[in-house]
Amino acid sequence: MKKYVQHLLDDIRNAHRPADYFEKAESSVISEEDELDEHFAEVDRYLNLEAEPNFSSYCGLKKEMFPPSDYYDLKELQKVNIEFQQMMRSWNLEIDLPKNFPPERAYELMLGILDRSVLVGKYGFQHFDFCTGNPEGCELKEYCPCIE
Template sequence: MHHYLTQLLSDIAAAKRTEAPPLPAEPASPFADAERYLHEAPTLALAQHCGLKAADFPPAERLTEAQQEAVAEALKEAYFTYGVSLALPEELPTALRYRFYIEALNEKCWVSDGGMTTIEYCEDGPESCPFGWRHCACLDDWLDKVEAIRNKPPADWTEEDYLEDCWLTAIQENDECRMALEQGNSPNKRYVLQLLADIEEARVRFCRAGGFIRLEEPEEDAPGAEYRPFLEWMDMPDAVFPPLERLAEPEAEALSYALLLLYGKDSLAVSLMAVSAPARYRQLVEHFTMPIRRVGEMQFLAPRGGFDFSRFPDLLEGL
């Protein structure tokens, strides 16, 4: 690995842009870049600009932390020569920083002979932050918001207040359940931890796409629409969720919260928080193995009658 890493760092250094791109034949408007950013979408990925390929970089777990840091810093310097930077939190763990610098190669972005392009990641707050809620730049503001909600009399809570409170609770419970699983010695620990990692990868991809799952039942089905299990839509077609009776309680609880966090802040999520972990796990797995239709980036519709949503009481009704 040492030899490969040395060659990789050499390739990154060679990929730096040492001179500006050739000027156009005719003088361009001084506002040409700004107009392009506003009215056109970039067509080339960063990899096409610099010649590096994400597939050439080893997984973080095969490198030491110092090696991950060296590669991330080298990529940061190389991207800067193209006028590209990444909006990453300062305290982001090294493995995550390494991953985002590699994944940036697949991002379509503008490269010009002046100015900087910043690749943004977190736009909607901690609950959908691809860095994880603990590393979100908006975390303090969000925690202050929920604290203010919890200081109000429950009778004064709005539907939004219930959703914010529920979501913070779900995130905290998810962290605690995973920590308990890691520290324990349950029979399926290794398999469940890998499944949790796969779910988290899917969550990051979905956050990058713009949000969470919205699973609803449409007024009517669309003739000829493509229905696939949600596990296929989220690029986990081979994922196997064990039957509830084969899971230890900490395993079912950890999986139930991880799956719940794939949902948006809506009344269904609040209702699922109110049921037991085994019931939550069973119903969420049913959701994700049921054929559904995708409409847009993040909206998924169940077939008519395919899932009985009435089994979950709307806990926000009447607020």
């Protein structure tokens, strides 16, 4: 494995959400009513997603840190993709791609999330499937499930 790839994998592992991330914001025990209010506030934030910070501001990774997909051999690229998805899950973000989706394209789509506004929520996950419901202009192109 290339030395830079190993350093990049370490950076991705270090970008996981800290275990106490949500506890830092809570200074005391909250009631069920307060927790419900927090949940609805989170839903409201999701409805105004464009006002949320981009994912890079949460995890600390920058798109510029990642070389083009052709820098990697297949095994390295698959490892980077897996580690990146695991890191995303730690932030309550999930990516869903079609089976047999090319790893090079998955890599590019995942890196694009770094520049997107995201909601890091305590009460749920933000899900990225890249499907607009219309195969025309879809980021998944010929792999779009709407084509079937």
